[in-house]
Amino acid sequence: MPELDQPLSEITDLNLYDNMFSSIPDEVFLMHNLEILNLSGNRLQSIPPEIQTLCKVKMIDFGHNQIETVPAEIGKLAQLEDYLYLHNNRFHTVPPEIGQLDKLKYLNLSDNSLTELPAELGGLTRMVELRIMNNQLTALPEACGKLVNLRELHLKKNRLSGLPEIFGGLPRLRVLDAEDNQLLHVPESVTECTRLRRLNLRNNRLSGLPERIGRLTNLLELDLRSNHLTELPESLLEIEGLERLDLRWNHELTVPGWLQRLEDNGCIVYV
Structure with a gap:
């Protein structure tokens, strides 16, 4: 990761898109005031459980990587209120804990290998836009009918x-x-x-x-x-x-x- 000219705890916006990262740098998890995280266009293969330490993050872009699993700890990001972009990756499921992100407005799960969605997705009642294109879904959960702001x-x-x-x-x-x-x-x-x-x-x-x-x-x-x-x-x-x-x-x-x-x-x- 490039050298930074300010303490990690003061960083609120981090853009590391279009690099060659195969994992999220450990320093990211020390940025306890981080609000915007962009790691799109890298070679990430996983999202570690430590993601839950970013308790103030509001926007995350992990699109265009090689992520194979989404951890349950993603549901601990209680302040995630704008967008979560996970498009163009390689995962087959999303954890039911994603339904805990009840402030989230934009969710992009397109271009993966999803075969089903958890019923807990219905908990995202502030959702404005849901993109799940180019997957392998055979059904939508009835709980999607709870997305009253979609x-x-x-x-x-x-x-x-x-x-x-x-x-x-x-x-x-x-x-x-x-x-x-x-x-x-x-x-x-x-x-x-x-x-x-x-x-x-x-x-x-x-x-x-x-x-x-x-x-x-x-x-x-x-x-x-x-x-x-x-x-x-x-x-x-x-x-x-x-x-x-x-x-x-x-x-x-x-x-x-x-x-x-x-x-x-x-x-x-x-x-």
């Missing part, structure tokens, strides 16, 4: 065949991206997310949409490319502000004549 949920490139009926508990959701999964249907509860602005369901196995999808009156973009749609609910006409509707590569879709009315309202429709 605005963006990114699920792209997993193995989800369905989503639980949790969306009634996510009243602030504005972005739902579930592209490149194996979804067979859209939960009815999605229609309760009336603040939703972007819904991406591209490249799934959907044969239809909820009849009440017209309740999404704030929706601006709806991407349904590369599914198995055969028909569309006429309630789509109720989304008067819709700007973009993409229906390409639904080879069995009967295109209804009323789609012209959406275009007359200014919506760009791709079929």
Whole structure:
């Protein structure tokens, strides 16, 4: 680690990104007033239990490393309130203790090998954005329905065949991206997310949409490319502000004549 021009106990912001560290330098754990820690783009293989000594840290970026396990001690970081970035690593699970980070707003677990998420994730009730793209998830825990402040949920490139009926508990959701999964249907509860602005369901196995999808009156973009749609609910006409509707590569879709009315309202429709 480079020489520092101030005592370790006075350092509040440490950026060591894009170096060749294979482990976190021991000196870091003596920085008891540290609030921001960036070790992204290194070669870290693990996060040691000593991480719990950083009791004042608010932001951590461990993205783009080679981390194989996330320790339970991560849950001891009670002041972690802004972001925890763990994307582009090699771990298969996250510990249930992660649910103790009840101040956290942004969590990025994308580009790992996750096959499941702990139910304790539902304890992150201040979460604003959750990114778990490009993993191997086959299901979401029902407890995700407790993330009442969630605005963006990114699920792209997993193995989800369905989503639980949790969306009634996510009243602030504005972005739902579930592209490149194996979804067979859209939960009815999605229609309760009336603040939703972007819904991406591209490249799934959907044969239809909820009849009440017209309740999404704030929706601006709806991407349904590369599914198995055969028909569309006429309630789509109720989304008067819709700007973009993409229906390409639904080879069995009967295109209804009323789609012209959406275009007359200014919506760009791709079929």
